[in-house]
Amino acid sequence: xxxxxxxxxxxxxxxxxxxxxxxxxxxxxxxxxxxxxxxxxxxxxxxxxxxxxxxxxxxxxxxxxxxxxxxxxxxxxxxxxxxxxxxxxxxxxxxxxxxxxxxxxxxxxxxxxxxxxxxxxxxxxxxxxxxxxxxxxxxxxxxxxxxxxxxxxxxxxxxxxxxxxxxxxxxxxxxxxxxxxxxxxxxxxxxxxxxxxxxxxxxxxxxxxxxxxxxxxxxxxxxxxxxxxxxxxxxxxxxxxxxxxxxxxxxxxxxxxxxxxxxxxxxxxxxxxxxxxxxxxxxxxxxxxxxxxxxxxxxxxxxxxxxxxxxxxxxxxxxxxxxxxxxxxxxxxxxxxxxxxxxxxxxxxxxxxxxxxxxxxxxxxxxxxxxxxxxxxxxxxxxxxxxxxxxxxxxxxxxxxxxxxxxxxxxxxxxxxxxxxxxxxxxxxxxxxxxxxxxxxxxxxxxxxxxxxxxxxxxxxxxxxxxxxxxxxxxxxxxxxxxxxxxxxxxxxxxxxxxxxxxxxxxxxxxxxxxxxxxxxxxxxxxxxxxxxxxxxxxxxxxxxxxxxxxxxxxxxxxxxxxxxxxxxxxxxxxxxxxxxxxxxxxxxxxxxxxxxxxxxxxxxxxxxxxxxxxxxxxxxxxxxxxxxxxxxxxxxxxxxxxxxxxxxxxxxxx
Amino acid sequence: xxxxxxxxxxxxxxxxxxxxxxxxxxxxxxxxxxxxxxxxxxxxxxxxxxxxxxxxxxxxxxxxxxxxxxxxxxxxxxxxxxxxxxxxxxxxxxxxxxxxxxxxxxxxxxxxxxxxxxxxxxxxxxxxxxxxxxxxxxxxxxxxxxxxxx
Numbered sequence: 160x161x162x163x164x165x166x167x168x169x170x171x172x173x174x175x176x177x178x179x180x181x182x183x184x185x186x187x188x189x190x191x192x193x194x195x196x197x198x199x200x201x202x203x204x205x206x207x208x209x210x211x212x213x214x215x216x217x218x219x220x221x222x223x224x225x226x227x228x229x230x231x232x233x234x235x236x237x238x239x240x241x242x243x244x245x246x247x248x249x250x251x252x253x254x255x256x257x258x259x260x261x262x263x264x265x266x267x268x269x270x271x272x273x274x275x276x277x278x279x280x281x282x283x284x285x286x287x288x289x290x291x292x293x294x295x296x297x298x299x300x301x302x303x304x305x306x307x308x309x310x311x312x313x314x315x316x317x318x319x320x321x322x323x324x325x326x327x328x329x330x331x332x333x334x335x336x337x338x339x340x341x342x343x344x345x346x347x348x349x350x351x352x353x354x355x356x357x358x359x360x361x362x363x364x365x366x367x368x369x370x371x372x373x374x375x376x377x378x379x380x381x382x383x384x385x386x387x388x389x390x391x392x393x394x395x396x397x398x399x400x401x402x403x404x405x406x407x408x409x410x411x412x413x414x415x416x417x418x419x420x421x422x423x424x425x426x427x428x429x430x431x432x433x434x435x436x437x438x439x440x441x442x443x444x445x446x447x448x449x450x451x452x453x454x455x456x457x458x459x460x461x462x463x464x465x466x467x468x469x470x471x472x473x474x475x476x477x478x479x480x481x482x483x484x485x486x487x488x489x490x491x492x493x494x495x496x497x498x499x500x501x502x503x504x505x506x507x508x509x510x511x512x513x514x515x516x517x518x519x520x521x522x523x524x525x526x527x528x529x530x531x532x533x534x535x536x537x538x539x540x541x542x543x544x545x546x547x548x549x550x551x552x553x554x555x556x557x558x559x560x561x562x563x564x565x566x567x568x569x570x571x572x573x574x575x576x577x578x579x580x581x582x583x584x585x586x587x588x589x590x591x592x593x594x595x596x597x598x599x600x601x602x603x604x605x606x607x608x609x610x611x612x613x614x615x616x617x618x619x620x621x622x623x624x625x626x627x628x629x630x631x632x633x634x635x636x637x638x639x640x641x642x643x644x645x646x647x648x649x650x651x652x653x654x655x656x657x658x659x660x661x662x663x664x665x666x667x668x669x670x671x672x673x674x675x676x677x678x679x680x681x682x683x684x685x686x687x688x689x690x691x692x693x694x695x696x697x698x699x700x701x702x703x704x705x706x707x708x709x710x711x712x713x714x715x716x717x718x719x720x721x722x723x724x725x726x727x728x729x730x731x732x733x734x735x736x737x738x739x740x741x742x743x744x745x746x747x748x749x750x751x752x753x754x755x756x757x758x759x760x761x762x763x764x765x766x767x768x769x770x771x772x773x774x775x776x777x778x779x780x781x782x783x784x785x786x787x788x789x790x791x792x793x794x795x796x797x798x799x800x801x802x803x804x805x806x807x808x809x810x811x812x813x814x
Numbered sequence: 815x816x817x818x819x820x821x822x823x824x825x826x827x828x829x830x831x832x833x834x835x836x837x838x839x840x841x842x843x844x845x846x847x848x849x850x851x852x853x854x855x856x857x858x859x860x861x862x863x864x865x866x867x868x869x870x871x872x873x874x875x876x877x878x879x880x881x882x883x884x885x886x887x888x889x890x891x892x893x894x895x896x897x898x899x900x901x902x903x904x905x906x907x908x909x910x911x912x913x914x915x916x917x918x919x920x921x922x923x924x925x926x927x928x929x930x931x932x933x934x935x936x937x938x939x940x941x942x943x944x945x946x947x948x949x950x951x952x953x954x955x956x957x958x959x960x961x962x963x964x
Contacts, residue, residue, distance in 0.1 A: 448853040452950055456863035458957050460901050462874045463908075467900075470907045477913065533818065533917050537903060544900040552961060559954050620840070624833050 160308055160741040161770050163254040163261070165210065169233040170249055171202035172801065172808040179203065179797055179810060183770045187794035190772045192810075193781045194799030199808035200774040201320065204746040205231070208318055210253035211305060213266050213284050229277045232270050234806055237277075246271050246280055254289075257308055261289040262298075264305070309741045317734060317768075320746035337701035339733050340672050349664045356657035360650050361386075367646035375636045375643055382629045385622055392619045399612045404700060406605045413598045423583055423591055430579050437572045444565045451558045457551035460544075467545055474538035483531040483538075492521040671736065672697055678732035679725070686724040686759045695725065703729075720753040727760060731767050742770035749780040761785045765792035818899065820890035820919050825865060828881035828931050834938060835887060838949070839864055854948040857941060862892045864937075866901060869926045871940070872933025873905050879932035880924075890923055902926045 166178040181190045194200045208216045209228070220226045236247045250267035269281035286301040298304050309317065341347075364386065368379040417427045460467075477483045496517055500506050507513035583595045630651075637644035676697040684691050696704040703725065705717065717725065727748070734743060748764065749757045757780070764771055773789075775781040796814040801807070827835060839858045858864040865887070872878060893899055906922040907913065909929075915921070944952030 445853075448950065451954060452853045452857060452859060455950070455953050455957060456858060456867065457897055459867045459953065460870050460897070461957065462960050463870045463901070463905065466873060466908045467904045470904045470913075473907075473913060530917060534913060537900060537917070540896070540900045541904070544897050547897055552957065555954055555957055556961070559958065620837070624836070627833065627836075 161256045162207070162742050162772065163256060165203065165207055165254075166250075166252040167203070167206050168250040168252075168267075169236040169247060170206050170251055171231045171233065172199045172806060173202065173810075174233050174235045174805075174807045177808075177810050180795065181770065181772065182794040184794065185769070187792055188765050188769055188771050189789055189793040190770070190795040190797075191781065191789065191793055192772070192774045192797045192799065193777050194774070194808075195777060195801070198799040198801040200776075200799060201746055202231070202808075204318070204320060204744065204774055206251040207253060207744060209266050210251040210264050211309070213301075215302075228268065229270060229279070232268075232277065237270075237272065241272055244271065261291075263287045263289055263295075264301070317741045318744045319730065336697060336703070336729065339729070340668065340675055340697075340701065349660060349667065353657050353660045353664060356653045356660065360653035360657060363646045363650035363653065367643050367650060370646065371640055371643045375640050378629060378632050378636050379643070382626070382633055385626045385629060389619065389622050389626065392615055392622060396612060396615050396619065399608055399615065403605065403608050403612065406601050406608065407702075410598065410601045410605065413594055413601065417583075417591070417594055417598070420588075420591060420594075422588055423586060426579055426583055430576060433572055433576050433579070437569065437576070440565055440569050440572065444562065444569065447558055447562045447565065451555065451562060454551045454554040454558060457548055458555045460548045461552045464545070464548065467541060467548075471538060471541045471545065474534055474541070478535060478538060483534045492517055492524060496521065669699070672699070672701070675729070675732045675736055678735055679729045682728035682731045682763070683725055685763055686728055687721060687756055688759070690721065695728075697729075718753070720756050723750065723752055724756050724760065731763075734768060740769060742772055743768035744772040744774075746774040747776060747780060748773055749775070749785070754784065758784055758788060761788040765789070818917055818919055820893065820899075820923075823890040823919055823923055824886040825862075825888050825890050825923060826881055826884040826886050826927050827865070827934070829883040829885040831931070831934050832885050832887065834934070835861055835864060838938075838941065854950045857950040857953050860892070861888045862894070862898060865926075865930050866893070866898050868934040868937045869902065869905055869930035870933065871937045872929035872931070873908055875933065875936055877932035877936060878909065878928045880928045881931045890919070905929050 161183070162181045164178055164180045166176060167173045168176050179190075179192065183190055192200060192203060205216075205220070208219075209231075212219075217228045220228065232247055232249045236249075239245075240247045246269040248267060248269050250265055252263060252265040254261065254263050256262075264286045265284070267283045267285075268279050270277050271280050284301055286298040286304060287295040288298055289295045364379075364383050368376070368383050371379045414427075414431075417423055418431070420427075474483065495501060496514070499508065499514075501513065505513065507517075580595065580599065583591065586592065586595075633647055637647050676695070679697065680695045683693075683695050692707065694706045696706070698704045705725075743764075749760065752760065761784075764773070775785075793814065795812070798811045798813050800809045800811055802809075838856065839861050840856055858867065893902065902922055903916060906925040907916055909925045910916060940956050941949040941952055945955045946952040
């Protein structure tokens with residue numbers, strides 16, 4: 160997808176018609192629009208979004224920015240229309256190319272003033288396929304057509320403003336990060352598949368229930384209820400996990416505020432240090448617990464050590480007597496068969512009865528030799544098994560001692576953390592008190608919700624266990640009623656397919672998350688080379704997890720500029736993974752960035768997409784340095800002018 | 815013992831214990847703030863580990879009981895060759911009392927299924943009602959106590 164031009168008509172501060180052409184090509188992928196605050200940069204950004212997403216974007220404006228589309232109707236046009244109560248037209252028209260074809264999408268509204276209140280009298284949305292001979296055809300299903308090119312849910316990752324970057328760098332961004340990963344990699348198709356299969360499973364379950372009688376009906380009823388209960392629990396657990404995530408975000412926000420307050424900076428720093436220590440000890444504890452489990456599964460064999468020793472002694476006995484492996488009889492029989500003469504002196508010929516009997520005995524001896532060899536091998540293996548059990552047993556003893564020590568240490572750290580919390584609470588400043596109380600409140604809710612989740616998970620285990628039992632009964636009893644069994648089988652098949660698809664879905668999410676994580680890390684270091692000692696990860700819960708070289712959490716230590724660079728790195732990663740290759744439109748890309756970071760990002764921006772449209776502030780963003788870097792890659796530069804007297808913006812082409 | 819072929823054999827337990835086997839080996843999702851819970855409450859990584867532990871406990875208390883309603887739970891090839899197979903052979907030896915035809919895989923498994931079935935309830939009691947707060951620590955406590963009583 161590539162934008163060709165955008166035309167605004169009575170849109171915001173742009174009175175009558177104004178157009179911007181985008182002449183970007185491979186060598187010059189960038190178009191730049193420069194304007195001061197209030198000059199209409201964001202209006203152009205909104206106009207592009209409105210042209211593409213119409214009412215959906217109006218909803219976003221309403222919810223996220225508390226703005227109504229009527230607020231965008233040009234003031235001068237309205238004033239002119241007022242005496243004769245004429246309707247005012249406002250529109251935004253975007254011409255774009257997609258897969259070698261050209262399209263024109265337009266949103267237009269007509270507005271009238273009724274006693275100081277504006278209302279829409281007419282609305283049109285058009286999408287045309289423009290043919291190379293100048294003809295055009297109208298496309299009816301605009302929404303689905305545009306959604307196929309650039310779905311609304313990924314819009315935020317290609318058309319984004321400074322606020323968005325800021326949001327992504329704030330604590331609590333996990334929800335946005337998760338949304339990005341879910342949406343951009345097109346997983347809705349899989350989710351729809353799961354939903355569809357679950358719907359089918361439910362349908363057949365219902366049919367099985369309605370068609371069954373007697374004992375079968377009873378089991379079907381129970382099975383259906385258990386399945387519903389499982390769905391309910393999964394939904395509750397998912398909601399509780401979201402709540403947990405939100406609480407963790409809130410905790411992080413309060414902690415960050417406390418960190419910035421000079422009165423408690425020292426105490427908060429001490430808390431941070433203790434929390435880092437706590438995290439390290441907890442990690443050690445988990446590792447030891449896991450090692451302990453591995454060791455116990457071998458060490459438990461120690462309880463039958465006497466049996467192992469008995470067998471080993473028995474085998475050793477046989478070994479010393481030469482019974483294993485036994486080769487004496489075998490050698491003797493071979494010699495006799497070769498000489499064709501028995502020990503008693505009887506001679507025999509190949510094929511006669513003595514020869515056959517001796518051959519049979521030789522075969523038995525060969526078999527015995529194999530067994531003897533195996534027993535001998537068992538003897539040696541038993542020795543190493545006994546050693547391994549002994550070693551594991553000692554390991555269990557040592558690990559348990561270590562675990563107890565770490566457990567004590569964790570309790571000690573907790574005591575110290577509580578002590579600091581008490582000290583924080585004793586501070587006379589009202590604001591601090593409020594923050595600490597808030598923090599405690601969040602932590603309490605956080606702990607409670609973890610308990611609730613655990614309870615629900617245990618309950619879920621029980622329900623799952625009940626379902627497995629009922630499945631066995633279902634299969635047995637289903638044989639009584641063949642028609643019911645058919646529905647049961649279809650239900651099972653659909654449910655199993657849904658479960659398998661859900662497993663693949665999760666795997667896909669994990670893989671996508673890891674890919675985005677790796678690209679985010681790569682871009683982040685490109686933007687700010689000095690952070691190469693930091694390890695950036697996106698946790699399975701979709702939090703940024705930034706660690707220093709010692710593995711300590713370091714997200715809070717990032718400056719505002721670094722955080723923004725991190726968000727930009729994430730957005731860049733998303734656009735690279737998505738493979739949708741739409742234009743990248745960024746309103747105020749360098750908002751809060753330090754100069755050196757600006758330079759690094761400016762270097763990278765032209766490579767991020769085949770068309771990059773940047774809306775920048777003069778000075779803070781568009782300055783000598785960024786101009787020097789971007790100029791060579793830029794196709795167009797537009798300057799926005801603003802006349803404060805009649806409050807109108809205009810567009811001037813510089814390059 | 816390269817010639818002992820367990821590859822196509824299945825291991826059976828009593829159907830009534832199947833859910834408990836799942837319970838004691840079930841891998842759970844980690845959840846934030848409580849990541850050690852899996853190892854603490856699920857003391858066995860795999861079913862073969864649990865089966866061998868149950869068989870050891872059965873042999874220790876001389877509690878041999880063949881499963882009545884059999885349920886296959888895993889392939890015998892899943893047993894660890896270095897530790898678990900020699901231990902299972904030793905448990906078969908305890909029952910047979912001789913090394914004659916000891917290395918017959920089907921027979922070894924059948925005997926061990928009897929020990930595991932007999933010992934499972936003892937092991938379950940240790941894990942659920944033993945000393946300590948969580949099943950894994952109860953098992954650890956049991957192992958350490960047994961070692962001290964030797």
